[in-house]
Amino acid sequence: MSFNIVVLAKQVPDTRNVGKDAMKADGTVNRAALPAIYNPEDLNALEQALRLKEKIEGAVVTVLTMGPARAAEIIRESLFRGADRGVVLSGREFAGSDTLATSYALSCAIRKMGHVDLIVCGRQAIDGDTAQVGPQVAEKLGLPQITYAEEIMDVADGHITVRRRLERGIEVVRGPLPMLVTVNGSAAPCRPRHAKLTLKYKRAAIPSEQAALDEADKALYAERPYLNIGEWGVADIDHDDRWLGLTGSPTKVKHIENVVFTAKESKRLSPADNEVEDLMKELIANHTIG
């Protein structure tokens, strides 16, 4: 039986080289002004998936990304590194999604894929830095999750063993499959593109990209089915419209401002209910949430 791994990956603006026009007046990111790249921690996640594929016979790595048609580039980059296939979840109905709507759409797409043993994704994306999508996908699918993973050490007997990188040290945990794992930037860097795979998949494309080609070039996709990247729209997933896109996104940007970090502040809580409750009260009181 095959072992199905899904990697969640996001195409993000390269916020490591931000210019003056990086933000629009409405407080959203000006994606046109920044080069689009593979979210760095998602590459760490892909590497973990590819290592498992080498260890587990019959493992299949599928990369799922949500975004406009140009996000097909993320799937190609994954194929060049050893992923087996990919799906782009695309459509204007998904536009304006915050983390809640994004995780809903992704979880619907994963459900459509049938049996999945493991979902891996980066800890967070460099455009939003929320670290919410991974955990929310797990919740929506009713799966357990392991966050801040630095290495997937072993998969055996329906369980996964993971080394986590935490603030004050490392922790090794074991949990049952299926499972969602979010991977830290401190994990092994992703392998380079492989020359032969790059040449094999350089023309891989989603149907809407293929539509722009002339007839002779289109024939290639019938001849070589592996060049077809999946493209799913809203009609392809079982969903509720109210939870998608802008409608499904409670997050509203009020205004933006430039801040310069002067100190790194962190607060440690014990996992007791009263401490969590106190924190929630504090966040509501200072209008961070609510």
Next chain:
Amino acid sequence: MANFYKDNPALKYQLTHPLMQKIVALKERDFADKDKYDYAPADVADALDSYDKVLEIIGEICGEVIAPNAEGVDHDGPQVVNNRVVYAPGTQQNHDTLAQAGLYGMSLPRRYGGLNFSMIPYVMAAELVSRADAGFANIWGLQDCAETIYEFASEDIKQEYLPRVCRGETCSMDLTEPDAGSDLQAVQLKATERDGQWYLNGVKRFITNGDAQIKLVLARSEEGTSDGRGLSYFVVDNKHDDRIKVRRIENKLGIKGSPTCELVFNNVPARLVGMRRMGLIKYVMSLMNGARLGVGAQSVGLSQAAYEEALAYARDRKQFGKAIIEFPAVFEMVSLIKAKLDASRALLYETTRCVDVYKAYEGIEQERKLTPEEKAEYKEYQKMADALTPMLKMFSSEYANQNAYDCIQVHGGSGFMKDYACERLYRDARILTIYEGTSQLQVVAAIRHVTTGTYLKRIREYEAMPCAEAFAPLRQRLAGMTALYEQAVARVTELKNGEYLDFCARRLVEMAGHILMGHLLVLDASRDDMFARSAAVYLNHGEAEVRKHAAFLEHIRPEDVELYKA
């Protein structure tokens, strides 16, 4: 993301050269592989696109992995532990990354696991790696050994070793010994045959990457002989079982990451490559041209690095209230570095194209008989490659040294400190004019192409090629330089005095070189404006050099040579 291929449009430009169509078509033989391998191209455009894609991968690895590792590798260097070489951690990472990306064996046929790329992208990869770390380029470049195996070994040996090279096993070329350096005829390492099996015993010295898994070894197979005709070539599968011991690693001025080893062979089993007695006279001579092309690529890569460092510092450094690049003394230096870089690169890829065409015919000849026309073309390109290779090796390596020197000069006092990359470039550059044949030996190889007129013939061919109107004045100056060259050659050769010719040889070869590179830059500038400045700057420099040599040769007579004798 730093990408050494994408940040330098002068490289992709080489893929657009008109001769590339022919080179790819010859290499891919009607594109028969396209139905057998999912990564084989369907036509010329597809193949050139594949070159571009793979060079992008290499460019990224060079910019993101190899270059950032270079300082640490230079500092740490390799070590000998239990008679084995342990690479510096950065070296190991460089190698592992390139192997993981499937970038070893680029030019080998697909049936052995290679990408079947022509020499142009392979040499370009060598240039990129050298720009990132010239020392590491040696470890990378030793995959040339696979070329020798492919050309001369039995099918059996090819099947065993070539796929291993493609998987990233490392190679070494074990030629020199304590008493056999430039004079390889003196090689003593003994090869003896017992029950159909060859064994090697003896010592090798100055062996780059000497602890490699796959070794090509030159050894004396014919007992009682003392010259080159008693030497054969062997392939050794290094099992790392103490039969080959690394006695020491040399402590070098530069390219410190590249382990230069002294080796002791003790009953090492080996297999004969090709025919007995042909080791030196045929196989080593053939691989030497490939190695010289490799040093050409290494030199151009290093020049590129020197240019980048000099330009960045000159723009950044402020003195007397402005960036130092605004001072004539500095901008002249930086533009000359660039012109020498562009000139040596033009010669590098021109030479490579000649090698590409003749190697492709050589490959076809392994499968079928060539037609008389093909045979003639094969010989023509081979001859031109033979003529251009020593010219390239000499000029590019001398320019790399001059550029590294000027790069430090641009940095001033800071450049003398260990804080900047330029001091490493300066040390790394120094070996380039020495190994794989010193500049002086390149002159020995090149002078016959002066006297037989090969270079002049090439110059005439360039003159006949169309060029943009704007560059006609440069062409005219080149014609003047050529007239001076012809006069000097005539004056020196008519005396038929061997020692006198040898004495004048370097200057004659250099005159030809300046004219050839001047023409190449004019042709490049004519196709793409990005070379216009370098064409003019190089011509100003080259013309002055040609006149200088002409003036020297005008007054020197055979009897004057006595003055110089020690």
